[in-house]
Amino acid sequence: xxxxxxxxxxxxxxxxxxxxxxxxxxxxxxxxxxxxxxxxxxxxxxxxxxxxxxxxxxxxxxxxxxxxxxxxxxxxxxxxxxxxxxxxxxxxxxxxxxxxxxxxxxxxxxxxxxxxxxxxxxxxxxxxxxxxxxxxxxxxxxxxxxxxxxxxxxxxxxxxxxxxxxxxxxxxxxxxxxxxxxxxxxxxxxxxxxxxxxxxxxxxxxxxxxxxxxxxxxxxxxxxxxxxxxxxxxxxxxxxxxxxxxxxxxxxxxxxxxxxxxxxxxxxxxxxxxxxxxxxxxxxxxxxxxxxxxxxxxxxxxxxxxxxxxxxxxxxxxxxxxxxxxxxxxxxxxxxxxxxxxxxxx
Ligand code: 2P0
Numbered sequence: 001x002x003x004x005x006x007x008x009x010x011x012x013x014x015x016x017x018x019x020x021x022x023x024x025x026x027x028x029x030x031x032x033x034x035x036x037x038x039x040x041x042x043x044x045x046x047x048x049x050x051x052x053x054x055x056x057x058x059x060x061x062x063x064x065x066x067x068x069x070x071x072x073x074x075x076x077x078x079x080x081x082x083x084x085x086x087x088x089x090x091x092x093x094x095x096x097x098x099x100x101x102x103x104x105x106x107x108x109x110x111x112x113x114x115x116x117x118x119x120x121x122x123x124x125x126x127x128x129x130x131x132x133x134x135x136x137x138x139x140x141x142x143x144x145x146x147x148x149x150x151x152x153x154x155x156x157x158x159x160x161x162x163x164x165x166x167x168x169x170x171x172x173x174x175x176x177x178x179x180x181x182x183x184x185x186x187x188x189x190x191x192x193x194x195x196x197x198x199x200x201x202x203x204x205x206x207x208x209x210x211x212x213x214x215x216x217x218x219x220x221x222x223x224x225x226x227x228x229x230x231x232x233x234x235x236x237x238x239x240x241x242x243x244x245x246x247x248x249x250x251x252x253x254x255x256x257x258x259x260x261x262x263x264x265x266x267x268x269x270x271x272x273x274x275x276x277x278x279x280x281x282x283x284x285x286x287x288x289x290x291x292x293x294x295x296x297x298x299x300x301x302x303x304x305x306x307x308x309x310x311x312x313x314x315x316x317x318x319x320x321x322x323x324x325x326x327x328x329x330x331x332x333x334x335x336x337x338x339x340x341x342x343x344x345x346x
Pocket of ligand 1: 017019021022023024032038125126153154155156157209210281299303
């Protein structure tokens with residue numbers, strides 16, 4: 001971070017968030033404005049995170065970007081919109097006087113990496129764009145509601161700007177100025193709450209979220225009904241979070257996940273994100289809850305087959321052993337693990 005050395009460099013990390021009330025569908029593609037509000041839980045950065053370094057220098061001939069070591073095109077509209085908006089903030093701060101502001105003329109290099117599979121329905125874009133928005137704001141030394149900037153990169157990214165429990169308010173303004181996220185409760189609010197991520201597949205998903213939601217909005221008749229239902233679910237789950245009412249939290253979470261996958265199935269052609277293994281996990285959770293006589297575990301699935309389970313700390317042991325019993329790791333996984341132990345890794 002030294003302008004005299006003719007390079008300015010910032011590195012940040014950002015966490016993943018998993019929605020319990022899903023975002024699916026945009027009313028404005030350009031501004032990334034959703035058709036419904038959503039609610040999520042931000043995960044601990046110690047385990048899953050994006051890490052982004054942004055650099056600006058007069059010696060860079062163009063803007064360039066790398067994701068997990070592979071160069072990506074900077075032509076992406078989302079990246080351009082995000083970068084332009086941050087630069088606009090900087091201009092406004094300096095009263096539009098770009099001539100004296102060398103930094104705005106310098107090109108940027110962006111390097112981002114995730115420590116988990118990208119595009120496997122593990123919310124990698126959320127952490128990535130949240131991290132990019134935050135790093136660029138630091139680079140350009142601007143302040144403001146960064147959730148609106150992150151949103152321009154990827155809708156769900158605006159929820160990764162806060163820890164704990166977060167709501168992304170869909171807002172009502174045409175310019176998107178009130179489509180921002182805010183914290184419902186902090187990361188210290190419900191320390192007994194745990195998340196288990198069951199990686200069913202780390203392959204890239206077949207249909208990206210952006211295309212998927214467009215198809216659903218265009219073709220699903222059930223989607224209108226979903227849009228009517230969400231506001232009540234949002235209010236109820238916020239109340240359950242504040243009261244630490246796990247049963248209500250869990251039941252709304254599962255219902256919303258199933259409703260989201262129902263509108264996917266109702267799209268034409270239908271969109272399938274759940275696999276047979278995902279469905280077995282759903283059945284296992286319901287069987288476990290009914291054998292306990294109380295809802296102890298909730299599942300939720302994003303635009304991919306991987307399961308996210310919410311449960312309380314006291315039940316983690318029992319649930320993990322149940323999962324390991326019914327879904328034992330296969331031999332190849334074991335071999336990889338053993339080889340991994342034998343080969344020194346960085
Ligand atoms: C969510 N998903 O609320 C929902 C649930 C996937 C299923 O937000 O087009 O990558 O970049 O705004 O944010 C994934 O959508 O989509 C997503 P864009 P994004 O987490």
